Amino acid sequence: MGMKALRSKAFSFNWLRKYHSKYRRAEKKPQLLDVGVAYEPFAYDPNVRLYAPYYARLKNELQSLEVTYNYTRPKYAWYRNTLSKGAHWGEPYFWQDSTLFSQPAVGYFTPFYSQGDRKQRPRGIVYADYSVETIADIVKSLNLGRTGYGFLVSRTGNFLYHPNEGYVKSKANIFDLVYDRNESQVRPLVDLVARALRGEPVEADLSDDITGQNSWVFLRQVNQNG
Structure with missing residues (x-):
């Protein structure tokens, strides 16, 4: 606006x-x-x-x-x-x-x-x-363990919060990341985000082919009532 x-x-x-x-x-x-x-x-x-x-x-x-x-x-x-x-x-x-x-x-x-x-x-x-700093403070307050982190995107995939502040300041979109990185690494997460934005609760176990590390991903749609 x-x-x-x-x-x-x-x-x-x-x-x-x-x-x-x-x-x-x-x-x-x-x-x-x-x-x-x-x-x-x-x-x-x-x-x-x-x-x-x-x-x-x-x-x-x-x-x-x-x-x-x-x-x-x-x-x-x-x-x-x-x-x-x-x-x-x-x-x-x-x-x-x-x-x-x-x-x-x-x-x-x-x-x-x-x-x-x-x-x-x-x-x-x-x-x-x-x-957006207010939203960032809420996400930062989540207890996600030593290596876990949270992020928040809009309905169209624009970053509202991410530990990498450059994503927010540059108005980055999570769906565009597939073009900037190894597609095989990012595509599974992008697909999960798309499901979450449609209202599906998402829980998944992802594996990094390069490091061999596993990660848990939990995605939920924010309540539209504010």
């Missing part, structure tokens, strides 16, 4: 604060980059076509701002995809203004609805963008 156009306005952000009940706690967490809501046309107010307030972390403080472009256009996938596909994690990206934040980020998006709406028509979406 990248860094949104910024425009401070005298709108009330009470609804957003109420919706994001952990706002005060989140304000102290530097891994939260922004959190906001984007309404469908005229859903916020019959006299207001678009309304999308959000809090963004600028200079280590969450500041209230507003999206100023037409986010309902098809090219803004962060909004359109959420309405059509429902809650999901986005692909990792870098903020356009690297002076504000230089590390990769990842967003979580979900539609919201009016209470009592039997047709379940979305009124808009709620989203939050996090530093």
